[in-house]
Amino acid sequence: xxxxxLLYEGKAKQLFETNDPNILRVQYKDALTAFNGEKKERxxxxxxxxxxxxxxxxxxxxxxxxxxxxxxRLSETEQLVKKTSIIPIEVVVRNVAAGSLxxxxxxxxxxxxxxxxxxxxxxxxxxxxxxxNEDHIQLLDLVSINQLNEMKEMALQVNDHLTNHFKAxxxxxxxxxxxxxxxxxxxxxxxxxxxxxxxxxWDVHTNEKLDKDVFRxxxxxIDQAYETIxxxxxxxxxxx
Amino acid sequence: xxxxxLLYEGKAKQLFETNDPNILRVQYKDALTAFNGEKKERxxxxxxxxxxxxxxxxxxxxxxxxxxxxxxRLSETEQLVKKTSIIPIEVVVRNVAAGSLxxxxxxxxxxxxxxxxxxxxxxxxxxxxxxxNEDHIQLLDLVSINQLNEMKEMALQVNDHLTNHFKAxxxxxxxxxxxxxxxxxxxxxxxxxxxxxxxxxWDVHTNEKLDKDVFRxxxxxIDQAYETIxxxxxxxxxxx
Ligand SMILES: Nc1ncnc2c1ncn2[C@@H]1O[C@H](COP(=O)(O)OP(=O)(O)O)[C@@H](O)[C@H]1O
Ligand SMILES: Nc1ncnc2c1ncn2[C@@H]1O[C@H](COP(=O)(O)OP(=O)(O)O)[C@@H](O)[C@H]1O
Ligand SMILES: [Mg+2]
Ligand SMILES: [Mg+2]
Numbered sequence: 271x272x273x274x275x276l277l278y279e280g281k282a283k284q285l286f287e288t289n290d291p292n293i294l295r296v297q298y299k300d301a302l303t304a305f306n307g308e309k310k311e312r313x314x315x316x317x318x319x320x321x322x323x324x325x326x327x328x329x330x331x332x333x334x335x336x337x338x339x340x341x342x343r344l345s346e347t348e349q350l351v352k353k354t355s356i357i358p359i360e361v362v363v364r365n366v367a368a369g370s371l372x373x374x375x376x377x378x379x380x381x382x383x384x385x386x387x388x389x390x391x392x393x394x395x396x397x398x399x400x401x402x403n404e405d406h407i408q409l410l411d412l413v414s415i416n417q418l419n420e421m422k423e424m425a426l427q428v429n430d431h432l433t434n435h436f437k438a439x440x441x442x443x444x445x446x447x448x449x450x451x452x453x454x455x456x457x458x459x460x461x462x463x464x465x466x467x468x469x470x471x472w473d474v475h476t477n478e479k480l481d482k483d484v485f486r487x488x489x490x491x492i493d494q495a496y497e498t499i500x501x502x503x504x505x506x507x508x509x510x
Numbered sequence: 511x512x513x514x515x516l517l518y519e520g521k522a523k524q525l526f527e528t529n530d531p532n533i534l535r536v537q538y539k540d541a542l543t544a545f546n547g548e549k550k551e552r553x554x555x556x557x558x559x560x561x562x563x564x565x566x567x568x569x570x571x572x573x574x575x576x577x578x579x580x581x582x583r584l585s586e587t588e589q590l591v592k593k594t595s596i597i598p599i600e601v602v603v604r605n606v607a608a609g610s611l612x613x614x615x616x617x618x619x620x621x622x623x624x625x626x627x628x629x630x631x632x633x634x635x636x637x638x639x640x641x642x643n644e645d646h647i648q649l650l651d652l653v654s655i656n657q658l659n660e661m662k663e664m665a666l667q668v669n670d671h672l673t674n675h676f677k678a679x680x681x682x683x684x685x686x687x688x689x690x691x692x693x694x695x696x697x698x699x700x701x702x703x704x705x706x707x708x709x710x711x712w713d714v715h716t717n718e719k720l721d722k723d724v725f726r727x728x729x730x731x732i733d734q735a736y737e738t739i740x741x742x743x744x745x746x747x748x749x750x
Contacts, residue, residue, distance in 0.1 A: 374637065374640045374642070374646075375632065375637065375640070375642070375646060375649070375650065376634070376636065376637050383649055384649070385645060385648045385649045386645075387645040387646065387649055388645055389643060389645070390643075392614075392615065394616070396616065397614065397615065397616050400614045400615070401641055401643070402614070402615070403629060403630075403641070403643050405625060405626070405627040405628055405629070406614075406615060406627065408625045409615070409623055409624070409625045409627055410615065
């Protein structure tokens with residue numbers, strides 16, 4: 271698949287057009303950002319690790335029937351995906367209290383949640399990706415209520431699947447962020463990436479952090495943490 | 511109704527027990543606070559004005575069948591209400607962009623909303639009254655989903671009624687905050703107050719602010735603004 275013009279460059283990836291108008295070539299970057307771009311760094315190997323981890327996880331989701339944009343991994347840092355019109359809503363699913371949920375509700379980090387919490391954030395860097403509710407989504411005309419319910423439903427399915435998959439790797443899926451889009455036929459499909467940049471992943475025994483919080487909190491080597499996730503995912507034998 | 515022990519003192523009101531265990535005596539204070547208590551002032555006459563305005567509005571809501579805690583006004587600054595176990599959720603209804611909605615979504619103040627927006631905030635001063643969604647409410651076990659839907663339904667009814675009522679007074683109901691509680695029989699009823707402290711009210715022709723924003727923004731005399739609202743409410747002939 272030929273690499274053509276750069277379509278969009280984000281904080282973690284570049285999207286290139288290809289000779290197929292419905293297919294994009296994604297280049298995963300080594301750049302790391304946090305706190306809405308305020309903290310920045312280059313982490314050698316991160317692009318390769320996230321490209322491979324996201325490829326494994328999207329492939330897994332395909333096998334359990336969750337419609338998504340992943341086509342195939344092309345190289346160490348590149349993959350092909352179906353082009354989607356991205357919905358500017360970040361869907362966050364939470365199993366354990368951490369991050370902004372802990373701050374919002376005054377819950378201690380690490381407390382398991384007896385209700386799986388789904389949150390919607392408006393994907394807008396200038397506004398700081400604010401939490402929004404269904405009325406805000408209607409007001410901004412981002413998606414219909416039916417589409418929103420479908421996104422929530424899919425996000426919970428992804429959560430069920432990934433929770434099991436990571437458990438088999440001795441990893442606790444604390445929370446994660448998903449993005450959805452519509453493909454060329456108008457079908458809602460999971461897009462973007464699933465990686466230690468977009469999930470909180472803790473060692474199930476020690477609660478050691480194996481995700482972007484290592485960078486946010488400056489508590490270790492990001493490449494080692496992500497490498498641990500990749501190694502465990504490759505070693506895991508999962509049955510579902 | 512005898513005045514007994516002080517049960518609770520908030521930022522704007524004192525609640526006293528009475529000889530009837532299900533009835534409280536509310537004393538409206540002249541104190542004004544904003545930004546979660548950071549800005550403070552005493553506004554002579556505010557207690558009297560809010561007591562009278564809230565009494566008029568709750569009485570109106572009673573006549574249209576919206577169950578609420580109001581019993582009767584006792585004196586310039588006092589009223590009797592049914593004691594409720596207050597649900598720690600602030601229900602905000604919005605018709606026009608202003609305040610935190612403008613900031614959250616980047617909407618210019620004064621833009622009419624084509625969808626009535628209902629928001630839930632967790633009533634917790636230490637946490638800064640954060641926006642929450644239905645999953646957070648389940649997680650914190652604040653109310654059931656059915657009760658939440660009932661609150662939302664009642665809030666929209668209050669909005670319909672008050673919007674009309676204020677329109678007849680040449681006042682635009684921009685947004686407002688409600689609190690609900692359960693009475694001694696476990697019935698959900700509207701509680702707290704409805705006043706220029708808890709509503710944004712603009713002159714329908716000039717958009718002049720006639721509410722607590724006058725104090726928040728330091729743009730005029732709070733007592734004059736509130737007096738205008740009271741005078742117009744008293745003068746209005748409303749049919750519904
Ligand atoms: N299948 C897809 N089609 C089109 N855009 C996509 C697809 N998957 C992800 N994107 C978008 O690619 C952009 C670049 O990704 P990234 O660098 O992570 O951006 P951001 O800085 O917004 O996090 C994001 O805006 C993301 O929404
Ligand atoms: N009918 C009621 N029964 C019991 N408590 C009530 C009732 N109506 C209002 N309250 C509570 O009275 C308290 C005092 O009011 P206020 O001074 O406005 O408090 P705050 O500082 O929390 O805004 C608030 O906590 C409010 O929830
Ligand atoms: Mg991204
Ligand atoms: Mg109050």
